[in-house]
Amino acid sequence: MIEKARVAVVGVGNNTSALVQGIHLYRRTGHVVGVRSPEISGLGVGDVDVVAAFAVSAGKVGRDLHEAIFASPNNFPRLATDLPPAGVVVQAGLTDETGVERIAGLLGEAEVVLYSAPSGRPGIARAYAEAALLAGAGFINTTADPVARDRTLMERFEADGLPLIGDDLASQFGTSVVHGTLLRLLAERGLTLVSSYQVNLGGTEDIRNLVEHPGSKNQSKRNALGGDERVGLAPLGYLPHLGSQKVSHLNIEALGWAGTEVSLDVKLRVHDPSGAAGVNIDLLRVAAAARRAGRGGYPAETAALLKSPPGSAV
Amino acid sequence: MIEKARVAVVGVGNNTSALVQGIHLYRRTGHVVGVRSPEISGLGVGDVDVVAAFAVSAGKVGRDLHEAIFASPNNFPRLATDLPPAGVVVQAGLTDETGVERIAGLLGEAEVVLYSAPSGRPGIARAYAEAALLAGAGFINTTADPVARDRTLMERFEADGLPLIGDDLASQFGTSVVHGTLLRLLAERGLTLVSSYQVNLGGTEDIRNLVEHPGSKNQSKRNALGGDERVGLAPLGYLPHLGSQKVSHLNIEALGWAGTEVSLDVKLRVHDPSGAAGVNIDLLRVAAAARRAGRGGYPAETAALLKSPPGSAV
């Protein structure tokens, strides 16, 4: 039997909740419903053990991980009624860039550090990467902050035979991929795009932050849609009652043969944190396998799972 | 300047209306809005001349082609107010399988025969193919009736250096391709399909016939969707007010990571005859170029434009 991948998670938000609840469910049921890669290098979706967790909010630090994932403002649903304690106590994470050694000391047996905190604090993200290097662990940056795109850092991970994966997660299934797929299909078939729009609504703390501090995210969305001026992005809407659901409305107006109208309306409903967890589970197994094999640096096979892989603009 | 492809059309329904109106518009405007292949073997979308046309209804035979395309029950819209007479008079087509020589004699300079009559009369379709052979023209069968799948016939076209293309047109853009693309995207991303449905509504004579005599078409639709039992096909609806528009409602329910729900609703509105014309214009140019090059038989590059290419089940 393969040794389980040992993981430290930084950030105990909705995405971590979806990840650890999913691992529990898949272990219990044995099925692989909703799973992209049932096995990666011999590791199944249940073969990942969270051995350490870090957070900064008072409501999470000091509690068992399987309790902390339900602390406010988390609102990803409780999927299993029988979730036992994780046996992992959430520890105080970094609030500034000092404390790298302390974190390294707490990583223990972790093979991989999954950085799953909110975007927007690149210094903190890099401090955790330093801690991983120090402790001999791989590192995955799921935020938009540039970590894997930092060439010096990448070279140091390479030199130590440790994987460094990032930056920014592409969701397993979400609005961008559906919208992009439909726009590409139209173009392949020779239709002429007239206009398109996308509206996104959700109820997580992440979305509340983005609504209150818009900017970079919208730009990254626009980039994902090819920067086409005919594709409009309506402002993100924060609707608390949606909880961790994301609802999107898409419209595409195009012209076909002889200029006749083609019109396409889509409503999509997903759980955002599931989209993240469904990709994280793959990145974690790639990273663990790479570290075990001594493959340092960036595992190119993860490119499709990332929005800004090494080499993209910072 | 390249010599225009000379085409005989069999059937003066909505699809022929969309084809000849589109050719006129593209010639007049010079643009290529909604066009899949601006050029094929040097032939632009305006480089196709209809030199003969056949129909059976009293309202069409004997009239100029550019008038006949607006005769009842055709309801594809009039796109240009300035459509001049075509200079081609619609001739009486076959009502049974005799008369092959007569048709061959009327094909004149035609390089390609486009068979665009309603499905369901395989004998008639084959009689026109015989006429094309006799007159030295290529043949395109856009119906579901087996013509290009008839090996003996294919060998005779090969032997004569004449192209034979078919069977059954895949629309340039329609419900099947959107539904199929979304289902494939889900599968690629590891989502587990729970259920899906498709409802199609339209207002053409074709759709009225299918509603009154269902069967084969639904089966072919189901095949296009992969024969998955979880994908339901609601009965086709005939709503005269839709005219040549086709409206479809799709729903997809799936499970993502940890079994969380993903739901996708799509409304699609297209003009069915435009979807046919947008593919016919490509098949015609491939066929004309093949005949000029003496390439007989089946041009494999058309496979993606057909629902039942040679080799599929009859």
Place this chain on the structure above:
Amino acid sequence: MIEKARVAVVGVGNNTSALVQGIHLYRRTGHVVGVRSPEISGLGVGDVDVVAAFAVSAGKVGRDLHEAIFASPNNFPRLATDLPPAGVVVQAGLTDETGVERIAGLLGEAEVVLYSAPSGRPGIARAYAEAALLAGAGFINTTADPVARDRTLMERFEADGLPLIGDDLASQFGTSVVHGTLLRLLAERGLTLVSSYQVNLGGTEDIRNLVEHPGSKNQSKRNALGGDERVGLAPLGYLPHLGSQKVSHLNIEALGWAGTEVSLDVKLRVHDPSGAAGVNIDLLRVAAAARRAGRGGYPAETAALLKSPPGSAV
């Protein structure tokens, strides 16, 4: 404390399942979520006791009512995990018009008979009404078969001081009321209707029967929509995976001031049996109260809950 209304149900299909499960839930929880009339003549939604039940299928007769409601082909969901036995055994109902006395004998203490079998057997419906008369019970006909529209029968119920309510249930909330409300709103505001359509999809045995034997129901639907030719009704679709859900797609195209376009698309999802039960619970209480007060005949206050009240065309 008020005496509970004592009811005999004829037909143990999805509608009866929704009714008895709902009564159980409201009693247990005490809330009135989704309830139209929390109290009628002092009777709450929990103040209805089913004291007898009749069915004809072998899978239902002889079983406790709370088991029989889950027997195939019923597919209304199990709402409560803790449903205790009803203490009422389903008895063999009528298969022809003889046996009125036997049924009357089995009605026992029932104050009201709720006729909730499939439409299409008017003789059977009337036989149950005769049994109710004989046993001194009121009668509610939820089918489209003419019972309350039979003047002679109505006079006999009146003479005996027994209520007779029917015919045909208007759902608590469904496609017809939403479509009708929106069409009326448009008209009130002076918009000019161009076209409209309605597509209905569902997965119950009822819907399967209607798909296989269309006709009368579609006509009644059309009547409900005002018989306007511009309002199209697409064929009903049977999609087993929908279970007892009904999904509808509506479209309305209209013209506003200066002939500018107004367009409205609606998707509606409901549980059909809940729509029936939510009205039956009101009819039952009205009937029980009327019988107790000696008010025989048709209680006019139920007109809004019926599709074909006395006086409508048979």
Place this chain on the structure above:
Amino acid sequence: MIEKARVAVVGVGNNTSALVQGIHLYRRTGHVVGVRSPEISGLGVGDVDVVAAFAVSAGKVGRDLHEAIFASPNNFPRLATDLPPAGVVVQAGLTDETGVERIAGLLGEAEVVLYSAPSGRPGIARAYAEAALLAGAGFINTTADPVARDRTLMERFEADGLPLIGDDLASQFGTSVVHGTLLRLLAERGLTLVSSYQVNLGGTEDIRNLVEHPGSKNQSKRNALGGDERVGLAPLGYLPHLGSQKVSHLNIEALGWAGTEVSLDVKLRVHDPSGAAGVNIDLLRVAAAARRAGRGGYPAETAALLKSPPGSAV
């Protein structure tokens, strides 16, 4: 033949464009498609003459009204290709509260002043009302600024036998009325609202202003929806390609009998300026008739056409 109502319009934006183009079209065609009140006090929709117009932008002042309505940023479509000059030159309007006498002098024969400038400048709105009083004309305030809610002003109009109508226009047909109607229908039927949202998208200058300076309008929207916390309002989206179209997405989640789910999704597409013009045409005719009859003050029959009639909170 009735004497036409003589009107002065203040503001030459999209709403004025819709109004004057509509009047032209109805006169030319004689039909009443999309009209709420074909006749009011003997005045048809074509019986309104614009005799004076005021604007402040350099691109509009000095031009014929039928040209000025197409000046940027107006983007309501050109509905008729044959619109003749109006014979009315747009005059320089007020930019501050001085100049009441000048405006009064320019009103000439106008019986009614229609104030159709952007909301947010109550002093200017009141100055025009003063000018109307001085010139002996009625006044209609279509903005949210308090004019008709000013009791002193109302008393002065009453004393002079001049009508004063306002404040804030309720659209002939738009998102608020559809959303409100559906929420009321649910409540009437006893369904329990779980959550609802509304997203509005548009491409006019008005919407651009609201997106850049949100606040009061959203509050007024929320009031229109009954201030229910379960009804969420997503941020307004400015999508220039929509032009004067408004697109809205509504969702309603509710519970029916026994707590089963009811779900309703709506997409609505209208032309906002048509919604305004379709109500203005009624207010103008009511006002002209009231003035002719010497009925001063507030004509109560206009309450349903206004969002904040006299007596509502300022």
